Amino acid sequence: MPKALRLPGVVLLLAILATAPHFAQSIYYERPVETAPQEETIGDGYKTPEVQKPLPRHFWLQWLDVLLLGAAMGAAVWIVLARRRRRWLVWLNIASLGYFGFYREGCICPIGSIQNVTVALADPTYSIPIVAVAVFFLPLFVALFFGRAFCGGVCPLGAMQELVLLRPVHVPRRLDQALGLLKYVYLGLAIVFALKPALSRDFLICRFDPFVGFFRFSGEASMLTVGAVFLIGGMFIGRPYCRYLCPYGGLLSWTTRLANRGVTITPDKELDCGLCTEACPYGAIDKMRAVRRKCLYCARCYESCPRDGELAHAKEELIEIGGPR
């Protein structure tokens, strides 16, 4: 991203962030149940069972989720950029997996909220809770300044794949780039299906979420199998879903192009040993510099650095050294 475009880009995105919630209305409604047979019409002393519909989550608890999302992203940024400790990030991952994954059962998540926001923008009769809008925009907002902290610190799908990664293999760059395009195709399809009229509308991202079945301890056998395949593959290929399929990852990598702070690799003149490049399972270090739009905030590069003690507070990227590349 050229420097000249950075400021207008940030301003434009901030404007979108500020105005979007106004388009996304928040309507509370009760489903009209009068049309269904009532106790009197059924007769025979029939009693309606007590709880027919699950109670909605309390409004303030929903805001608590948003707050935790923001706090977790803040923690990820602090751990990765200021402390540079992978160990702490692993604990953050486990906590996020526990709360946003197993406790909240993978919902509400920014990945799926792409569809809600799309529909809300297109269809004025569709009601979307303001929390969904906040969850959609908050990680993008953070990415605007610090990069994909959401992917590395908060996303339960990412945390799951992060934790199973045991023996990373480097994916050839060309193949990596080609597969990376899939997520934009998926994003397009998800938007197309979300924009269909109400009856044929389909939320593809949620329906084909390979990991949500694990969070809920139930799901279609086919999707659970796909999820298991992703996890087994994820032991060797770093976070395959995030890098090649996640549509929200695509959006985040776009906004990250505007970020002016983020993971920096600082090789010094006498030690461009490249151990960080070796350690990065996501191919996000190219020619000894971090590629922020691909960086998933795992801090493995810092963990592998033999000179981390010295470079811990070196936050500027050095100018390029050496001959032609």
Place this chain on the structure above:
Amino acid sequence: MNPTRVRRAARISGGIIALCTAILAVDWAVATYREPRDESIVKHLQEEVREDPEFAPKLEAENDRITAARLGRRQRGQAIAWILLAAAALFLTAVNHLRAARGLRFVDLDTLKAPPAAQRRKRMKPATNGASAGASTEAGFDTRFVDELVALHGRAKEAAIPILQAIQTHYRHLPDEALRRVCDLTDITPAEISGTSTFYGQFRRSPVGKHIVRVCHGTACHVAGARQISDELRRHLQIPEGADTDPKRLFTLEEVACLGCCSLAPVLMVDEHTAGRLTPSTAPSALEDLEQREPA
């Protein structure tokens, strides 16, 4: 922790994961096989009940059986899911622990980096003596990269530093085979290459290890026997003469001027951890202690 016990834990938890998955799969297969059969039985019974109310208890019993089977499967599924989760956590912890203890296994840089670079540069003109372009001198070493560098920078002596810099950025150290190839192709002599590559701090002749060990050779440490500490570490890590990194590429040994804690002399640092008041007999164990404090 005892590695054999960790390995056993990994094996057992892996077995539990496989077993649980198998149980879930069988459970699912049985359920999908039974579903249409149960449905047809119920439908059949419903028809019979319509003709003859005597069959009603039988239908009810059948319905109860199906409900019980479904509830049972659900409960089994929940229990197995919790076991799976615990086993997966144990498995991942154990395997990560084992990997940390063994140290990082490196993918060989040359096999990793050379092929794409060579392909990218294929379109460029091959080296001056075209006949040997792309030929391998030593086993497995691809000389094409060096050949192209020479074609780019020329064969004169002034090209030595740009060529060495390019080799350093490509391989992240100066492999001997590459330097030999440079000598073969250009007017630069091995002595000049050797002199240049050891004079400048920016060039390394061997890849760096995972941890950097800095042994203080300041005045206080020197008096307290830093030389003996360095020698003992070299012996312990089996670092060959003239090299600074052990064959496993775990430790790179450096001698530094002063670490600033002379009261602890002799002192060394492993990455950012410091150990002081060493003796030749305690130095190797200090190295291991410090390395384990921050496992990979």
